[in-house]
Amino acid sequence: MLKDFVKTDLPDEKEISEKLKEERAKLSSFQMKIKEASLPVMVLFEGWNAAGKGAIIGKVIRNIDPRFFKVATLDREPNEEEKRYPFLYRYMKEIPEAGKFRFFDTCWMEEIVDGVMNGELTDEVYEQRVHSINVIERQLCDNGYLVVKFFFNISKKEQKKRLDALQESKDTSWRVQKEDLLQNKHYEKCQEVYDRYLSDTNQSRAPWYIIDATEKKWAELQVLQFLNQGIDTALKNHSMNVPILQNTFPLKKVGKLSDISLADKTMTDEEYEIELKVLQKELKDLNNKIYRKKIPVIIAYEGWDAAGKGGNIKRITAALDPRDYVVEPIASPEPHEKARHYLWRFWTRLPKTGHITIFDRTWYGRVMVERLEGFCSENDWQRAYNEINEFEKELSDWGAVIIKFWVQIDNETQLQRFTDRQNTPEKQWKITDEDWRNREKWDQYETAIDEMIAKTSTEFAPWYILESVDKKYARIKALRIVIEQLKAALNR
Amino acid sequence: MLKDFVKTDLPDEKEISEKLKEERAKLSSFQMKIKEASLPVMVLFEGWNAAGKGAIIGKVIRNIDPRFFKVATLDREPNEEEKRYPFLYRYMKEIPEAGKFRFFDTCWMEEIVDGVMNGELTDEVYEQRVHSINVIERQLCDNGYLVVKFFFNISKKEQKKRLDALQESKDTSWRVQKEDLLQNKHYEKCQEVYDRYLSDTNQSRAPWYIIDATEKKWAELQVLQFLNQGIDTALKNHSMNVPILQNTFPLKKVGKLSDISLADKTMTDEEYEIELKVLQKELKDLNNKIYRKKIPVIIAYEGWDAAGKGGNIKRITAALDPRDYVVEPIASPEPHEKARHYLWRFWTRLPKTGHITIFDRTWYGRVMVERLEGFCSENDWQRAYNEINEFEKELSDWGAVIIKFWVQIDNETQLQRFTDRQNTPEKQWKITDEDWRNREKWDQYETAIDEMIAKTSTEFAPWYILESVDKKYARIKALRIVIEQLKAALNR
Numbered sequence: 001m002l003k004d005f006v007k008t009d010l011p012d013e014k015e016i017s018e019k020l021k022e023e024r025a026k027l028s029s030f031q032m033k034i035k036e037a038s039l040p041v042m043v044l045f046e047g048w049n050a051a052g053k054g055a056i057i058g059k060v061i062r063n064i065d066p067r068f069f070k071v072a073t074l075d076r077e078p079n080e081e082e083k084r085y086p087f088l089y090r091y092m093k094e095i096p097e098a099g100k101f102r103f104f105d106t107c108w109m110e111e112i113v114d115g116v117m118n119g120e121l122t123d124e125v126y127e128q129r130v131h132s133i134n135v136i137e138r139q140l141c142d143n144g145y146l147v148v149k150f151f152f153n154i155s156k157k158e159q160k161k162r163l164d165a166l167q168e169s170k171d172t173s174w175r176v177q178k179e180d181l182l183q184n185k186h187y188e189k190c191q192e193v194y195d196r197y198l199s200d201t202n203q204s205r206a207p208w209y210i211i212d213a214t215e216k217k218w219a220e221l222q223v224l225q226f227l228n229q230g231i232d233t234a235l236k237n238h239s240m241n242v243p244i245l246q247n248t249f250p251l252k253k254v255g256k257l258s259d260i261s262l263a264d265k266t267m268t269d270e271e272y273e274i275e276l277k278v279l280q281k282e283l284k285d286l287n288n289k290i291y292r293k294k295i296p297v298i299i300a301y302e303g304w305d306a307a308g309k310g311g312n313i314k315r316i317t318a319a320l321d322p323r324d325y326v327v328e329p330i331a332s333p334e335p336h337e338k339a340r341h342y343l344w345r346f347w348t349r350l351p352k353t354g355h356i357t358i359f360d361r362t363w364y365g366r367v368m369v370e371r372l373e374g375f376c377s378e379n380d381w382q383r384a385y386n387e388i389n390e391f392e393k394e395l396s397d398w399g400a401v402i403i404k405f406w407v408q409i410d411n412e413t414q415l416q417r418f419t420d421r422q423n424t425p426e427k428q429w430k431i432t433d434e435d436w437r438n439r440e441k442w443d444q445y446e447t448a449i450d451e452m453i454a455k456t457s458t459e460f461a462p463w464y465i466l467e468s469v470d471k472k473y474a475r476i477k478a479l480r481i482v483i484e485q486l487k488a489a490l491n492r
Numbered sequence: 493m494l495k496d497f498v499k500t501d502l503p504d505e506k507e508i509s510e511k512l513k514e515e516r517a518k519l520s521s522f523q524m525k526i527k528e529a530s531l532p533v534m535v536l537f538e539g540w541n542a543a544g545k546g547a548i549i550g551k552v553i554r555n556i557d558p559r560f561f562k563v564a565t566l567d568r569e570p571n572e573e574e575k576r577y578p579f580l581y582r583y584m585k586e587i588p589e590a591g592k593f594r595f596f597d598t599c600w601m602e603e604i605v606d607g608v609m610n611g612e613l614t615d616e617v618y619e620q621r622v623h624s625i626n627v628i629e630r631q632l633c634d635n636g637y638l639v640v641k642f643f644f645n646i647s648k649k650e651q652k653k654r655l656d657a658l659q660e661s662k663d664t665s666w667r668v669q670k671e672d673l674l675q676n677k678h679y680e681k682c683q684e685v686y687d688r689y690l691s692d693t694n695q696s697r698a699p700w701y702i703i704d705a706t707e708k709k710w711a712e713l714q715v716l717q718f719l720n721q722g723i724d725t726a727l728k729n730h731s732m733n734v735p736i737l738q739n740t741f742p743l744k745k746v747g748k749l750s751d752i753s754l755a756d757k758t759m760t761d762e763e764y765e766i767e768l769k770v771l772q773k774e775l776k777d778l779n780n781k782i783y784r785k786k787i788p789v790i791i792a793y794e795g796w797d798a799a800g801k802g803g804n805i806k807r808i809t810a811a812l813d814p815r816d817y818v819v820e821p822i823a824s825p826e827p828h829e830k831a832r833h834y835l836w837r838f839w840t841r842l843p844k845t846g847h848i849t850i851f852d853r854t855w856y857g858r859v860m861v862e863r864l865e866g867f868c869s870e871n872d873w874q875r876a877y878n879e880i881n882e883f884e885k886e887l888s889d890w891g892a893v894i895i896k897f898w899v900q901i902d903n904e905t906q907l908q909r910f911t912d913r914q915n916t917p918e919k920q921w922k923i924t925d926e927d928w929r930n931r932e933k934w935d936q937y938e939t940a941i942d943e944m945i946a947k948t949s950t951e952f953a954p955w956y957i958l959e960s961v962d963k964k965y966a967r968i969k970a971l972r973i974v975i976e977q978l979k980a981a982l983n984r
Contacts, residue, residue: 032921058814065802066809066819066852073815079573105815171777174784285663292666310557317558322550323565323597327558336826360558429524 001198002153002191007212016217023224028063030231031101035068037235038098040145040340043227046109047152048194049180050162051213056152057103059220060227069101075110084294084352086398087111087129088136092347095140097339108133109197116193117186128397130200135390137206142242142383143341146234147206148227151198152213156187241379249389252457256450260408265467265474272472279479280319286486287320287356294353295489296400299482300362303407304445305435306417308471312407313358315475316482325356330365342366342376342384343391350395362404363388367452372444385455396460401489403482406453407466407474411442493690494645494683499704508709515716520555522723523593527560529727530590532637532832535719538601539644541672542654543705548644549595551712552719561593562586567602576786576844578890579603579621580628584839587632589831600625601689608685609678620889622692627882629698634734634875635833638726639698640719643690644705648679733871741881744949748942752900757959757966764964771971772811778978779812779848786845787981788892791974792854795899796937797927798909800963804899805850807967808974817848822857834858834868834876835883842887854896855880859944864936877947888952893981895974898945899958899966903934 011019034041043060045053061069072094082090088108096102112129115121121129137147154162163180166172183190202208209226213219267275290297299316301309313327328349337345343363351357366388371381392402409417418439421431438445457463464481468474503511526533535552537545553561564586574582580600588594604621607613613621629639646654655672658664675682694700701718705711759767782789791808793801805819820841829837835855843849858880863873884894901909910931913923930937949955956973960966 029918035921054813054815058810058812061814062806062810065821066805066850067821070818071814075815079571081571081573103814171780288663313558314554318550318554320550321546322553322563322595323546323567326562329559334827336828358558426521429527 001202001208001210002151002195005153005210005212010215010218013217016221020217020221020224023221023228024063026228027060027224027231030228030235031064031068033235034101034231035099038144038339039231039234040096040098041101041231041234042096042104042140042145042147043101044104044107044109044147044149045152046106046150047211047213048154048159049183050159050166050176051152051154052216052219053105053150053152055216056213056220056223057105060223061103064101068099069103070096071103071105072107073105075106077114078111081352084354085350086394088132088394089347089350092136092344095145095340095344097336098144099339109201113190113193113197117183117190130197132394132397133201134203135394137201137203139343139387139390140341141205142387143380145341146230148230149201149206149208150223150226151194151208151210152219153210154213156184158214159184159187241377242383244379244382245386247386247389247455249386249393250459251455252459252462254453254457254463257408257446257453260465260467262408262410262413262467262469266470267473267476269472272476275476276315276479279476279483280315282483283316283319283479283486284321286483286490287324289490290356290401290486291321291324291354293490295486296351296353296395296398297356297486297489298351298395298400298402299356299358300364300402300404301358301360301407302362302364302368302405303466303468304409304414305438306414306421306431307407307409308468308474309360309407311471312405312466312468312475312478313360315479316358319479320356324354325358326351327358327360330359330361342370343387346391351400353399363391364452364456368445368448369438371448372441385452388456389458389461392456392458392461401485402461403485404456404461404463405466405478405481406449406463407468409468413469414439414442493694493700493702494643494687497645497702497704502707502710505709508713512709512713512716515713515720516555518720519552519716519723522720522727523556523560525727526593526723527591530636530831531723531726532588532590533593533723533726534588534596534632534637534639535593536596536599536601536639536641537644538598538642539703539705540646540651541675542651542658542668543644543646544708544711545597545642545644547708548705548712548715549597552715553593553595556593560591561595562588563595563597564599565597567598569606570603573844576846577842578886580624580886581839581842584628584836587637587832587836589828590636591831601693605682605685605689609675609682622689624886624889625693626695627886629693629695631835631879631882632833633697634879635872637833638722640722641693641698641700642715642718643686643700643702644711645702646705648676650706651676651679733869734875736871736874737878739878739881739947741878741885742951743947744951744954746945746949746955749900749938749945752957752959754900754902754905754959754961758962759965759968761964764968767968768807768971771968771975772807774975775808775811775971775978776813778975778982779816781982782848782893782978783813783816783846785982787978788843788845788887788890789848789978789981790843790887790892790894791848791850792856792894792896793850793852793899794854794856794860794897795958795960796901796906797930798906798913798922799899799901800960800966801852801899803963804897804958804960804967804970805852807971808850811971812848816846817850818843819850819852822851822853834862835879838883843892845891855883856944856948860937860940861930863940864933877944880948881950881953884948884950884953893977894953895977896948896953896955897958897970897973898941898955899960901960905961906931906934 045057047053057071074090078090091108094102112126116126140147163176163184166176198208211219211222301313303309317325317327333345346363349357366376366384367381370376396402418431418435421427453463466474466477537549539545549563566582570582583600586594604613604618608618632639655668655676658668690700703711703714793805795801809817809819825837838855841849858868858876859873862868888894910923910927913919945955958966958969
């Protein structure tokens with residue numbers, strides 16, 4: 001794309017000035033419309049060093065009230081802490097909330113291209129990264145984000161000229177880094193890598209705009225025009241439905257909830273006590289090992305109200321070092337969470353390598369409560385199966401162990417436990433009116449859960465059913481599965 | 493404290509077991525009471541390496557539902573990113589929200605003692621740190637936090653024995669670090685430093701509990717007993733008023749708002765345009781310099797509605813590199829913010845060194861809107877003047893430049909601007925019913941603002957009045973003050 005990039009003839013100065021005025025006013029008038037439409041706008045600035053990205057961001061934001069934008073400065077290597085998360089993590093943390101702009105002074109492109117240039121990224125990993133980026137950009141668009149991507153282009157000569165000028169003055173010479181000079185030296189090679197990345201990630205919903213950045217005002221005008229055009233289109237399309245992608249992940253065949261036999265899944269107190277001790281001891285040792293091998297572990301619990309998730313989780317955590325794990329109880333999203341991609345609050349709660357995060361309720365809320373209560377559109381939750389598989393695939397490729405438990409009881413057992421909770425003062429806090437209301441929708445939930453399990457039982461992140469009419473049985477089964485999965489991960 | 497620490501005789505095993513059962517149940521039953529009382533509970537675990545802090549935390553949390561606690565593992569050196577913030581920052585980020593526990597697996601003590609032991613902390617800095625810690629612990633308590641501090645004590649011999657045992661097994665030898673062995677070697681010296689810190693921070697509201705950690709169950713019992721006792725007391729005291737401390741910070745003499753003359757504070761458009769260019773150019777250069785000298789800058793804007801804060805801020809930011817600054821518009825707190833110390837949302841928004849944060853409305857909301865609307869108690873806002881001075885002193889000692897602007901207009905000017913906003917379609921979003929309601933309380937606000945400015949115009953963080961009936965005048969004045977203050981900081 002870069003080599004063949006045909007520069008438009010520069011309009012004359014007067015024309016640029018006039019149009020600039022127009023586009024600036026347009027952007028300024030868009031900010032309230034964006035807010036009203038709850039449109040989140042992500043603007044990615046990538047491109048050659050010294051191409052003037054920062055300066056243009058500075059110009060663009062002058063037209064926007066500080067309440068409606070932030071600049072994310074990520075033009076640096078990830079630090080040690082960030083390296084312990086998936087590479088998308090530090091970018092995902094920064095995605096804007098509905099109704100606001102976020103300008104990225106370099107985003108995921110720069111990290112990838114740097115990696116290729118300094119030889120740290122193999123071809124295989126490069127392909128994987130590009131795939132991840134395409135997936136996440138598409139997901140963001142599908143979930144209502146406007147993603148606008150700019151590549152700031154200057155020639156080798158122009159770059160050289162700018163670096164020389166910066167170096168000449170004492171006040172600016174410190175801004176020129178070794179990497180900048182290296183990039184100029186290896187301009188052609190770097191252009192190839194940029195080019196490859198641009199073609200690899202040029203999606204119709206989030207296309208690249210190459211900005212001729214030789215002349216500042218002209219660059220500003222191009223950016224404003226493309227940005228305004230993008231906003232205009234997005235505002236018009238805002239409530240459009242999105243095609244549901246085919247779910248092409250390798251799925252395991254699973255049965256329906258109604259086929260699960262529960263009555264026979266029991267064990268005696270004696271068996272339980274003995275097993276529990278042995279398994280917890282084993283899990284404790286494995287906890288040490290995965291900590292040292294820096295394997296991240298995600299354990300996701302879903303299940304009927306009163307199925308015994310809490311007690312089950314406790315039997316796992318009792319074996320773990322409290323410095324290595326965290327339990328994340330998931331309730332309805334807070335306003336700042338609801339204003340972002342629905343997976344954002346899970347992206348930001350991921351464990352770092354060597355650590356374990358146990359989710360008590362999860363991102364599957366999207367296809368259960370949000371579906372049934374109408375908290376998202378039908379198009380939203382129908383899309384979510386694939387989006388969730390993509391999310392889990394990303395984590396799995398990162399190296400995470402993902403264990404998903406569905407804690408199963410039957411309708412009568414729930415009634416019994418609800419009644420018991422209601423009648424026991426110390427347990428009353430555990431039961432709310434909402435629980436009773438949800439209970440009335442048992443059948444609808446069962447349909448949704450069957451669909452969910454069928455569509456998201458991937459080979460890399462399968463569901464495990466924990467039969468929990470006898471809670472002891474469910475706890476031992478959970479421990480066994482966690483142990484088995486951690487062992488498998490250690491042997492990989 | 494440690495040398496003279498008299499161990500209580502160990503109760504016999506049976507007694508310990510019985511009492512443990514009792515105290516565990518007690519803690520368990522407390523969790524809902526804590527939630528109902530919205531009590532935030534901070535439990536600090538400090539002490540000798542290998543004293544078993546982690547293991548006991550593991551035992552304690554077994555009694556609590558994961559919804560109500562988290563463990564913060566901070567037993568490590570601050571990383572490069574964290575070093576660019578005040579030393580309290582990484583701990584403050586982790587304070588619990590109302591109704592929840594947060595267990596700190598080492599908190600600010602360890603960092604200080606390490607610093608002294610390896611010679612990185614001068615006596616002067618040590619004294620400063622201890623002062624900061626005492627201030628923040630008191631502030632937390634005053635604002636309704638329960639702070640419980642445990643020091644895990646073992647003898648030199650016992651520590652040696654444990655480290656040897658860990659080293660003997662392949663599975664655990666990696667847990668023994670060089671620092672652990674060094675600590676044992678220099679046990680006596682380290683005991684002195686621990687001891688000094690313990691006496692220096694032994695406050696009546698947040699006292700130290702020294703735990704004899706030789707025997708595990710006994711250690712657990714002591715921890716549970718002290719913790720439960722603390723919770724019991726806190727629950728009883730929860731709505732108690734707190735003594736208002738004397739404000740002993742060096743204050744500048746300042747006049748009242750009504751004494752400020754506004755009509756004569758004007759400038760022509762021509763003067764303005766010329767000055768603006770010159771000053772923005774100068775500020776741009778200074779931005780570079782403070783970035784390179786790694787000075788953090790905090791600019792706080794308060795002022796009447798429609799006084800022109802937004803436009804004023806824009807004239808500052810127009811001169812700044814968008815990668816180096818952020819504007820933080822402050823609205824009413826979100827639920828997760830309201831659930832914590834009222835300064836938390838500002839602690840977590842501090843600039844890192846070399847960066848600038850501009851607050852559009854600030855922590856002074858506590859003594860204006862929260863005071864007048866009754867969002868906090870009288871005791872709360874009366875205490876806040878001193879707490880805010882302490883907060884700003886901490887930031888100033890860290891090296892931050894703090895510039896506080898009060899943007900002043902008169903009552904008639906506000907009415908004019910409100911009406912103008914109402915009548916101009918593009919400006920209507922800027923005016924809400926709330927603005928009109930606030931306007932009715934002008935006199936009450938004026939009294940509160942006069943008091944605020946009088947009580948918080950410290951020498952290290954004074955207020956500057958921006959006379960803004962002529963917005964041009966106010967903008968130029970703001971630029972001049974920022975420039976002057978940055979220059980002063982660069983010359984320090």
